[in-house]
Amino acid sequence: MSTPYAKLPAWADYGLIPVINLAVAFVVAGLVVLLVGENPFRAAAVLVEGAFGRGQGIAFTLFYATTFIFSGLSVAVAAHCGLFNIGGEGQGYIAGLGIGIVCLAFDSVLPWWLTFPLAIIAAAAMGALWALIPAYLQARRGSHIVITTIMFNFIAASVMVYALVGFLKPANSMAPQTRTFLDGAQLPKLNWVIELFGAKIRSAPFNISFLLALAMAFLVWVLIWRTRLGYEMRTYGHSAKAARYAGISETRIIIVAMMISGALAGMMALNPTMGDQHNVALEFVSGAGFVGIAVALMGRLHPVGIVLAAILFGMLYQGGAELAFEMPAISRDMIVIIQGLVILFAGALEHMFRPYVQALFASLSPRSVGIEAIKGKGA
Amino acid sequence: MDLFNAIIQVLDSTIRLSVPLLLACLAGLYSERAGIFDIGLEGKMLVGAFAGAASASVFHSAYIGLGMAILISVAFALVHGFASITHRGNQIVSGVAINFIAAGSTIMLGQAWFQQGGRTPALASDERFGAIVWPGADALRGVPILGPIYSELVSGHSVLVYVAFLAVPFTWWVLFRTRFGLRMRAVGENPAAVDTAGISVAWLRYRALICTGVLTGIAGAYLSMVQNGGFVKDMTAGKGYIALAALIFAKWKPVNAMFACLLFGFLDALSIRLQGTPLPLIGKVPVQLMQALPYILTVILLAGFIGKAIPPRAGGVPYVKER
Structure with missing residues (x-):
């Protein structure tokens, strides 16, 4: 059985997708910070x-x-x-x-x-x-x-x-x-x-x-x-x-x-x-x-x-x-949450954004994802 | 008579200690029978315990607490499903992630909302599940042998204890006597066959995971609202993993699961009871050995030295439709 996902250029596979996954993990972590009533951007800066x-x-x-x-x-x-x-x-x-x-x-x-x-x-x-x-x-x-x-x-x-x-x-x-x-x-x-x-x-x-x-x-x-x-x-x-x-x-x-x-x-x-x-x-x-x-x-x-x-x-x-010292509402356990989110998004959900990235690449340049056929001609 | 009382006490605490294991074990049974490994039982119990105790103390109702425990635990189960069913992610990685998110968020939210170092406020007696005294329990207490058994072991537990033990025959019935159960077992063994029959593999697995979430939610509520009068950080303390061990020990069968959990609960109760007292013949057994015994037994079982534990065949493998 073939892999369910088509190939991407190497830089997208090893660079872009991990970065997207990580970014999502940190956005969700930011939402948790919001939930306890602190400013996530200031938290990140601290x-x-x-x-x-x-x-x-x-x-x-x-x-x-x-x-x-x-x-x-x-x-x-x-x-x-x-x-x-x-x-x-x-x-x-x-x-x-x-x-x-x-x-x-x-x-x-x-x-x-x-x-x-x-x-x-x-x-x-x-x-x-x-x-x-x-x-x-x-x-x-x-x-x-x-x-x-x-x-x-x-x-x-x-x-x-x-x-x-x-x-x-x-x-x-x-x-x-x-x-x-x-x-x-x-x-x-x-x-x-x-x-x-x-x-x-x-x-x-x-x-x-x-x-x-x-x-x-x-x-x-x-x-x-x-x-x-x-x-x-x-x-x-x-x-x-x-x-x-x-x-x-x-x-x-x-x-x-x-x-x-x-x-x-x-x-x-x-x-x-x-x-x-x-x-x-x-x-x-x-x-x-x-x-x-x-x-x-x-x-x-x-x-x-x-x-x-x-x-x-x-x-x-x-x-x-x-x-934890600067913002008492955020304890050190925030790291454990981030750790979990990273494992979730970079590990278990690593393929979540792949189809979208692929669709994007396919529409920008079909060759990069290995689609050789010209539209309207067979395939 | 002293010995008899001691035995009754140990058995009584065996029941109390095995209830969370039993609920979590049955929870794992639903998901693993449907072909989804669930390392995240621990985390789901933990969020259940936190959600239960936190909302019980805010809304002053044990039943709202229980409801919230189930709701949040199911939500975490659905995250597991989203990752491992919809996105075909690694089920073990997803379970590990859930355990971390649970461990971190319960402490952090608890600290932010209640400011008691990750604890929730101590629950008043009407915010907890109290003991149910069976008819005649007090009157019969004086009867030798049977009296204490009836009044201590059978009567005097909270409603969740009876729920846990009733869940055993119920799970057996669902698994082996209903259409849902048959399909669930089939999807854990051979999802392609189920798919060929025109039944949605994903929807079946999601439903199995919802059952898992409900049971881990109850298990969590039991920990924080019956065994303890509030949530304490990391209060599951590895029970989710022991439940997983019990599930393997029970070879994925509900009635066996009950006995496995009672055995592990008994070991726990015994190690508390025997702390520091020397045993005849063996001498003093280190507490650590007693605590490690469930894990050691599971490893020995897994190694195939006490019968063979064969997991559902499609366990851990995401289902990909043929294209």
Whole structure:
């Protein structure tokens, strides 16, 4: 069966339609702002000012963006293989266990540049492991990956509560969190990069894991578009039947894709723990895994798009905090609404405006949409 | 006698805790049987809970609250339908979106309208659904064994509890004894066949989603107007997902759904009851394990180790007419 939609020029497909979808999401968000009796334009101005107005804001925006790049990449890698990994939240949360153990063990003996690689490995391994079971069940036992990964989110939450109130917290403390990491497990800040441009920063948690995130974005691009494995993943994502016919092992490709996805989700735990709070606490992921879904959809599953979308969401998080301060009627939960609207319009309703855009293109220049026949002559 | 009373108490709270699960589970049953995956049960319950509590406290009527809960929840179900039926979008993505919109908007509107940190004002007793005491419940309380069972377990619940349990045979009847039910099941298995028979696939699926919205609305109203005297942010706390798990556990059958929800409700009640008390033979069970048990059981079931759960065949696939 052919796809129900005809082709558009590439720039319209990758540029125009996402922009229209996003614009609609923000218009609806503006209506919500109107509903609580505030001016949406002023709200938008406060938000942008809060995110980019001062060096402090920029640093925080990039700090949030770091986590979202990881979670967005995680969702994208699975999505290229036709899998919806909704379990990034749990995979990131459980990675905190690995990070906690590594940091508590080594922060007094090793410098940060030795602890950091160990923690990356631990986080990636825990995340991958947490994705392995749902992947195996999907590949071999036919259970739906979406449901199992959701279940694993909840199981991860229980495991982490158990670990944090059990063996991870110091014996003499009541708070369910690890002790503060020593210098050996604190990541260096990158604030000086922003200060190079003349901005002043009091204190912001923008740290070196941002560079790791960018490196991972590049590696994901290499993986998906420049390696054989990535080609197999995309083939499987397009058509499982064709992949099977081409001799691609279904089990292997599902498990590998999910483990890479889980490893990326696991790495997002590095930023809030080693980069900011310097401990592992309850609920430290706080929804970043789910933001990844919106980020990946908005970035059209491409690493460049994901980095840009992550910065946009970082801006919403940072600007949203300022907004909640300036306009008491708007709480930070506005971001959650925007997130939902972006997922709705850029994800589920991504084809809503396509027929109109197509009709427009067809009337302007029939050739651009592949209509060769001249009107009134056959067809 | 102490043990007996303890058992009665646990069973009583089992019923109370399984009602929202049961309503949400049956809600999911309608949409999934019609071939629409619904991750958004959680969100629809949440908006139902908020709309119910907010309008009950504004209009001072429990029934207006219930009506609004159903109305708003159906509206969200229709958004899901618009995305996944009319525009053939990804049903899971759409469900996730609905959960986020629900989570954010209930807190934000609650804060903007009531200024109590996302809560709605505490409901007075006439704004909530009170307990219905069955005839003779108080008189029979003294009778050993049967007395407490009748007066505690059967009597003394709110009307929504009875609605939930009556919805089970009703759903069975709709699904297996009506024309609508037959067509709905068919559209979940093989929409092309239904289309060939000249029945609108889209309209059938929309109607199934309206049923889903009504039930999640009632589930939400139960949470905020019976179990709790008002709306608290994120009060569904994953119940929509447990309901989804129960639905799979029940293999998409209404009576099984009731037992699955009672089981999950029982686990919940037991974990509250057993907090910190050691069990004979096993010793002290971590609370977290009890809380995770419904999810672990579902994963094991999904893996095919306790029978096989086979979802409706056309589930999750948008229907495209052949052209």
